[in-house]
Amino acid sequence: MDGHTPQRDRSAPSRDDRPALVEARDLWLTVQSRPVAVNAGWRRALRLQRAPAPTVGERSPDALDIVRGMSLAVAAGESVGIVGPSGSGKTSLLMLLAGLERPTRGHVLVDGIDLASLNEDERARFRGRRIGIVFQSFHLIPTMTALENVAVPLELAGREGAFETAEAALRQVGLGHRLGHLPGQLSGGEQQRVALARAFAPRPALLLADEPTGNLDVRTGESVQALLFELQRQQGTALLLITHDPALAARCDRQLVVSDGQLRAAAEATA
Protein backbone atom coordinates (compact mmCIF):
# COMPACT_ATOMS: atom_id res chain seq x y z
CA MET A 1 0.00 0.00 0.00
CA ASP A 2 2.40 2.68 -1.21
CA GLY A 3 4.75 1.96 1.69
CA HIS A 4 2.03 3.18 4.02
CA THR A 5 1.14 0.86 6.89
CA PRO A 6 -2.51 1.24 7.83
CA GLN A 7 -3.30 0.95 11.51
CA ARG A 8 -4.91 -2.36 12.44
CA ASP A 9 -7.00 -2.62 15.56
CA ARG A 10 -8.93 -5.81 16.08
CA SER A 11 -9.46 -5.32 19.81
CA ALA A 12 -12.86 -3.67 19.68
CA PRO A 13 -15.68 -6.16 20.20
CA SER A 14 -19.04 -5.84 18.43
CA ARG A 15 -22.22 -6.54 20.38
CA ASP A 16 -21.77 -10.35 20.20
CA ASP A 17 -18.04 -10.26 21.02
CA ARG A 18 -16.91 -11.15 17.51
CA PRO A 19 -14.35 -8.61 16.28
CA ALA A 20 -16.30 -5.85 14.55
CA LEU A 21 -16.05 -5.66 10.78
CA VAL A 22 -17.11 -2.02 10.98
CA GLU A 23 -16.46 0.19 13.93
CA ALA A 24 -17.36 3.86 14.12
CA ARG A 25 -15.99 5.65 17.17
CA ASP A 26 -17.59 8.91 18.28
CA LEU A 27 -18.03 10.32 14.78
CA TRP A 28 -18.67 14.00 14.28
CA LEU A 29 -19.26 15.76 10.99
CA THR A 30 -19.32 19.53 11.09
CA VAL A 31 -20.00 21.67 8.02
CA GLN A 32 -20.29 25.41 7.43
CA SER A 33 -23.89 26.55 7.16
CA ARG A 34 -22.89 29.53 4.93
CA PRO A 35 -21.27 29.09 1.51
CA VAL A 36 -17.52 29.14 2.07
CA ALA A 37 -16.69 30.98 -1.14
CA VAL A 38 -18.82 33.53 -2.97
CA ASN A 39 -17.64 34.82 -6.33
CA ALA A 40 -16.03 38.25 -5.87
CA GLY A 41 -18.37 39.90 -8.43
CA TRP A 42 -21.46 38.63 -6.65
CA ARG A 43 -19.88 39.61 -3.34
CA ARG A 44 -19.54 43.21 -4.56
CA ALA A 45 -23.04 43.21 -6.11
CA LEU A 46 -24.57 41.86 -2.91
CA ARG A 47 -22.35 44.12 -0.77
CA LEU A 48 -21.25 41.07 1.22
CA GLN A 49 -18.33 41.29 3.59
CA ARG A 50 -15.97 38.34 3.47
CA ALA A 51 -16.52 36.34 6.66
CA PRO A 52 -13.29 36.31 8.68
CA ALA A 53 -11.69 32.87 8.44
CA PRO A 54 -11.72 31.09 11.80
CA THR A 55 -8.23 30.53 13.16
CA VAL A 56 -7.04 26.93 13.46
CA GLY A 57 -8.72 25.17 16.37
CA GLU A 58 -11.43 27.83 16.60
CA ARG A 59 -15.02 26.89 15.87
CA SER A 60 -16.68 29.06 13.22
CA PRO A 61 -20.00 30.62 14.31
CA ASP A 62 -21.50 29.12 11.11
CA ALA A 63 -20.49 25.57 12.04
CA LEU A 64 -23.30 23.04 11.86
CA ASP A 65 -22.91 19.59 13.46
CA ILE A 66 -24.76 17.19 11.21
CA VAL A 67 -23.31 14.05 12.81
CA ARG A 68 -22.95 14.37 16.56
CA GLY A 69 -20.98 11.61 18.22
CA MET A 70 -22.21 8.47 16.45
CA SER A 71 -20.69 5.15 17.52
CA LEU A 72 -21.49 1.83 15.93
CA ALA A 73 -20.15 -1.71 15.60
CA VAL A 74 -21.28 -4.15 12.91
CA ALA A 75 -20.13 -7.77 12.83
CA ALA A 76 -19.24 -9.66 9.64
CA GLY A 77 -22.40 -10.87 7.91
CA GLU A 78 -24.71 -8.84 10.16
CA SER A 79 -27.49 -6.71 8.70
CA VAL A 80 -28.44 -3.41 10.31
CA GLY A 81 -31.42 -1.29 9.24
CA ILE A 82 -31.10 2.45 9.84
CA VAL A 83 -34.20 4.62 9.96
CA GLY A 84 -34.78 8.22 10.97
CA PRO A 85 -36.47 11.40 9.81
CA SER A 86 -35.41 13.24 6.69
CA GLY A 87 -32.34 15.39 7.29
CA SER A 88 -31.37 13.57 10.50
CA GLY A 89 -27.94 12.49 9.19
CA LYS A 90 -28.41 8.96 7.78
CA THR A 91 -26.74 9.56 4.42
CA SER A 92 -23.98 11.54 6.13
CA LEU A 93 -23.25 8.50 8.33
CA LEU A 94 -23.12 6.26 5.26
CA MET A 95 -20.72 8.65 3.52
CA LEU A 96 -18.45 8.60 6.59
CA LEU A 97 -18.51 4.78 6.77
CA ALA A 98 -17.67 4.57 3.05
CA GLY A 99 -14.75 6.96 3.52
CA LEU A 100 -16.37 9.32 1.01
CA GLU A 101 -16.63 11.97 3.70
CA ARG A 102 -13.94 12.63 6.31
CA PRO A 103 -15.13 12.88 9.92
CA THR A 104 -14.35 16.14 11.69
CA ARG A 105 -13.72 14.01 14.78
CA GLY A 106 -13.71 10.29 15.48
CA HIS A 107 -12.63 7.23 13.52
CA VAL A 108 -14.06 4.65 11.15
CA LEU A 109 -12.45 1.22 11.10
CA VAL A 110 -13.42 -1.31 8.46
CA ASP A 111 -11.88 -4.76 8.76
CA GLY A 112 -9.50 -3.31 11.35
CA ILE A 113 -8.26 -0.58 8.99
CA ASP A 114 -8.64 3.01 10.14
CA LEU A 115 -9.88 4.81 7.00
CA ALA A 116 -8.07 7.97 8.16
CA SER A 117 -4.75 6.10 7.91
CA LEU A 118 -5.23 5.71 4.12
CA ASN A 119 -4.69 8.42 1.55
CA GLU A 120 -7.39 9.14 -1.01
CA ASP A 121 -6.12 6.63 -3.61
CA GLU A 122 -5.68 3.93 -0.99
CA ARG A 123 -9.19 4.60 0.32
CA ALA A 124 -10.62 4.30 -3.19
CA ARG A 125 -8.79 1.00 -3.71
CA PHE A 126 -9.89 -0.26 -0.30
CA ARG A 127 -13.50 0.65 -1.11
CA GLY A 128 -13.23 -1.12 -4.46
CA ARG A 129 -12.17 -4.34 -2.73
CA ARG A 130 -14.10 -4.32 0.55
CA ILE A 131 -17.12 -1.98 0.35
CA GLY A 132 -20.08 -2.05 -2.04
CA ILE A 133 -22.48 0.88 -2.24
CA VAL A 134 -26.02 0.99 -3.63
CA PHE A 135 -27.75 4.35 -3.98
CA GLN A 136 -31.42 5.25 -4.36
CA SER A 137 -30.82 6.71 -7.81
CA PHE A 138 -28.70 3.80 -9.14
CA HIS A 139 -25.65 5.93 -10.13
CA LEU A 140 -24.86 3.90 -13.26
CA ILE A 141 -22.68 5.39 -15.97
CA PRO A 142 -25.16 6.25 -18.74
CA THR A 143 -22.74 5.76 -21.64
CA MET A 144 -21.68 2.27 -20.55
CA THR A 145 -23.62 -0.93 -21.08
CA ALA A 146 -24.89 -2.97 -18.13
CA LEU A 147 -21.92 -5.32 -18.59
CA GLU A 148 -19.41 -2.45 -18.68
CA ASN A 149 -20.97 -0.81 -15.62
CA VAL A 150 -20.23 -3.97 -13.63
CA ALA A 151 -16.96 -4.98 -15.30
CA VAL A 152 -15.10 -1.67 -15.43
CA PRO A 153 -14.92 -1.16 -11.62
CA LEU A 154 -13.63 -4.76 -11.35
CA GLU A 155 -10.97 -4.02 -13.96
CA LEU A 156 -10.01 -0.81 -12.18
CA ALA A 157 -9.63 -2.83 -8.98
CA GLY A 158 -7.20 -5.08 -10.90
CA ARG A 159 -9.45 -8.16 -10.92
CA GLU A 160 -8.63 -10.84 -13.48
CA GLY A 161 -11.52 -11.98 -15.67
CA ALA A 162 -13.53 -8.82 -14.92
CA PHE A 163 -15.92 -9.29 -17.84
CA GLU A 164 -16.60 -12.96 -17.05
CA THR A 165 -17.24 -12.11 -13.37
CA ALA A 166 -19.49 -9.22 -14.39
CA GLU A 167 -21.47 -11.39 -16.76
CA ALA A 168 -21.99 -14.03 -14.05
CA ALA A 169 -23.10 -11.30 -11.59
CA LEU A 170 -25.61 -9.94 -14.10
CA ARG A 171 -26.95 -13.43 -14.81
CA GLN A 172 -27.38 -13.91 -11.07
CA VAL A 173 -29.63 -10.83 -10.87
CA GLY A 174 -31.66 -12.05 -13.86
CA LEU A 175 -30.17 -9.73 -16.48
CA GLY A 176 -28.15 -12.17 -18.56
CA HIS A 177 -30.23 -11.14 -21.60
CA ARG A 178 -29.59 -7.38 -21.16
CA LEU A 179 -25.77 -7.29 -20.98
CA GLY A 180 -25.33 -4.95 -23.95
CA HIS A 181 -28.04 -2.46 -23.02
CA LEU A 182 -27.39 1.05 -21.73
CA PRO A 183 -28.97 2.16 -18.42
CA GLY A 184 -31.38 4.43 -20.36
CA GLN A 185 -32.75 1.32 -22.11
CA LEU A 186 -33.49 -0.42 -18.80
CA SER A 187 -36.36 0.08 -16.32
CA GLY A 188 -35.68 1.48 -12.85
CA GLY A 189 -35.88 -2.00 -11.31
CA GLU A 190 -33.48 -3.38 -13.92
CA GLN A 191 -31.05 -0.50 -13.35
CA GLN A 192 -31.08 -1.21 -9.63
CA ARG A 193 -30.38 -4.89 -10.39
CA VAL A 194 -27.33 -3.77 -12.40
CA ALA A 195 -26.30 -1.62 -9.42
CA LEU A 196 -26.69 -4.67 -7.13
CA ALA A 197 -24.60 -6.79 -9.51
CA ARG A 198 -21.93 -4.06 -9.56
CA ALA A 199 -21.93 -3.77 -5.77
CA PHE A 200 -21.79 -7.53 -5.06
CA ALA A 201 -19.47 -8.60 -7.92
CA PRO A 202 -16.23 -7.84 -5.99
CA ARG A 203 -17.68 -9.86 -3.03
CA PRO A 204 -17.39 -6.94 -0.58
CA ALA A 205 -17.24 -7.53 3.17
CA LEU A 206 -19.61 -4.59 3.67
CA LEU A 207 -22.53 -3.35 1.62
CA LEU A 208 -23.88 0.14 2.25
CA ALA A 209 -27.34 0.74 0.79
CA ASP A 210 -29.06 4.14 0.85
CA GLU A 211 -32.81 3.83 0.15
CA PRO A 212 -32.15 1.15 -2.48
CA THR A 213 -35.84 0.78 -3.32
CA GLY A 214 -36.88 4.40 -2.76
CA ASN A 215 -37.26 5.11 -6.50
CA LEU A 216 -39.14 1.91 -7.33
CA ASP A 217 -42.83 0.95 -7.26
CA VAL A 218 -43.91 -1.42 -4.48
CA ARG A 219 -43.75 -4.65 -6.48
CA THR A 220 -40.41 -3.89 -8.16
CA GLY A 221 -39.07 -2.66 -4.82
CA GLU A 222 -40.01 -5.95 -3.17
CA SER A 223 -38.22 -8.02 -5.80
CA VAL A 224 -35.10 -5.82 -5.48
CA GLN A 225 -35.26 -6.19 -1.67
CA ALA A 226 -35.52 -9.97 -1.98
CA LEU A 227 -32.51 -10.01 -4.28
CA LEU A 228 -30.51 -7.74 -1.98
CA PHE A 229 -31.04 -10.00 1.06
CA GLU A 230 -30.46 -13.16 -0.99
CA LEU A 231 -27.06 -11.89 -2.23
CA GLN A 232 -26.17 -10.58 1.24
CA ARG A 233 -26.87 -13.98 2.87
CA GLN A 234 -25.23 -15.95 0.07
CA GLN A 235 -22.01 -13.92 0.28
CA GLY A 236 -22.09 -13.38 4.07
CA THR A 237 -21.83 -9.63 3.51
CA ALA A 238 -22.42 -7.20 6.37
CA LEU A 239 -25.23 -4.86 5.34
CA LEU A 240 -26.01 -1.36 6.51
CA LEU A 241 -29.33 -0.38 5.02
CA ILE A 242 -30.79 3.12 5.21
CA THR A 243 -34.50 3.29 4.64
CA HIS A 244 -37.66 5.24 5.43
CA ASP A 245 -39.60 1.95 5.32
CA PRO A 246 -39.87 0.39 8.81
CA ALA A 247 -40.91 -2.97 7.26
CA LEU A 248 -37.70 -3.07 5.22
CA ALA A 249 -35.59 -2.12 8.26
CA ALA A 250 -37.33 -4.90 10.21
CA ARG A 251 -35.96 -7.47 7.75
CA CYS A 252 -32.47 -6.72 9.12
CA ASP A 253 -30.94 -8.45 12.16
CA ARG A 254 -31.32 -5.23 14.15
CA GLN A 255 -32.40 -1.65 13.70
CA LEU A 256 -30.90 1.69 14.66
CA VAL A 257 -32.51 5.10 14.61
CA VAL A 258 -30.78 8.31 13.60
CA SER A 259 -32.26 11.41 15.09
CA ASP A 260 -30.77 14.88 15.12
CA GLY A 261 -27.31 13.63 14.18
CA GLN A 262 -27.24 10.90 16.82
CA LEU A 263 -27.60 7.14 16.62
CA ARG A 264 -29.63 4.96 18.99
CA ALA A 265 -30.87 1.38 19.14
CA ALA A 266 -34.49 1.23 17.93
CA ALA A 267 -35.76 0.13 21.37
CA GLU A 268 -34.02 3.07 23.11
CA ALA A 269 -35.41 5.48 20.55
CA THR A 270 -39.05 4.44 21.21
CA ALA A 271 -38.63 4.16 25.03
Ligand SMILES: Nc1ncnc2c1ncn2[C@@H]1O[C@H](COP(=O)(O)OP(=O)(O)OP(=O)(O)O)[C@@H](O)[C@H]1O
Ligand atom coordinates in the same frame (compact mmCIF):
# COMPACT_ATOMS: atom_id res chain seq x y z
N1 LIG B 1 -21.92 18.93 2.66
C1 LIG B 1 -22.93 19.46 3.38
N2 LIG B 1 -22.97 20.78 3.61
C2 LIG B 1 -23.98 21.33 4.32
N3 LIG B 1 -24.98 20.63 4.86
C3 LIG B 1 -25.00 19.31 4.65
C4 LIG B 1 -23.98 18.64 3.90
N4 LIG B 1 -24.26 17.32 3.86
C5 LIG B 1 -25.42 17.17 4.55
N5 LIG B 1 -25.86 18.34 5.03
C6 LIG B 1 -27.05 18.59 5.88
O1 LIG B 1 -26.98 17.66 6.94
C7 LIG B 1 -28.26 17.21 7.30
C8 LIG B 1 -28.32 15.70 7.23
O2 LIG B 1 -28.31 15.30 5.85
P1 LIG B 1 -28.43 13.79 5.42
O3 LIG B 1 -28.48 13.75 3.92
O4 LIG B 1 -27.38 13.00 6.09
O5 LIG B 1 -29.86 13.41 6.03
P2 LIG B 1 -30.75 12.10 5.81
O6 LIG B 1 -31.16 11.63 7.16
O7 LIG B 1 -30.03 11.12 4.94
O8 LIG B 1 -31.98 12.72 5.02
P3 LIG B 1 -32.98 12.05 3.92
O9 LIG B 1 -33.72 10.96 4.64
O10 LIG B 1 -33.86 13.18 3.53
O11 LIG B 1 -32.12 11.55 2.80
C9 LIG B 1 -29.23 17.91 6.36
O12 LIG B 1 -29.74 19.05 7.02
C10 LIG B 1 -28.35 18.30 5.18
O13 LIG B 1 -28.86 19.43 4.51
